[in-house]
Amino acid sequence: MAVKMRLMRMGKKKQPVYRVVVVDGRSPRDGRYIEQIGRYDPLQEPSLVEIDNEKATDWLSKGAQPTEAVEKLLNISGAMTSMKVKTGQIHTVGTSDATEEAVDATSEEEADATSEEE
Secondary structure, eight states: OEEEEEEEEEEEEEEEEEEEEETTTTTTSOOSSEEEEEEEESSSSSOOEEHHHHHHHHHHTTTOOOOEHHHHHHHTTTTOOOOOOOOHHHHOOOOOOHHHHHHHHHHHHHHHHHHOOO
16 A cells, blocks of 8 residues: 555635645545644645644655655655654754753853953
C-alpha cells in the first residue's frame, strides 16, 4: 500500500480550506483518510498553516510520500527539516551545556562592568 500525504479540499465554492491528511495512494482526493495531521487555509492573511510536526515526521519515517504542495507546507512548518536532521541528511552543530554556561557567565560579567562604570 503506497501511503501519501496530500491535501483534502474542504469549504464552500470559491472558499477553499484544506486538511493535510495521510491516505492510501489509490483513494480519491476527498475520500477516506488514515489520519489528519494538519490544516491549511490559503485565504487568511497571512495563510494559516497548522501541522502536527510529530505526526508528520512519524509518517515520513514510515515512508509516506508527500505531494509537492504538502512538501512545501512541511518545509514552512519545520517538519521536513526535523525529518532531514533525524535521518542525517542535514548536520547540525549542537552547543553543550558548558559552553552555554560560559556564554551566560561572560554576559553577566559584562553587565556588571557596565553598571560599575555608571
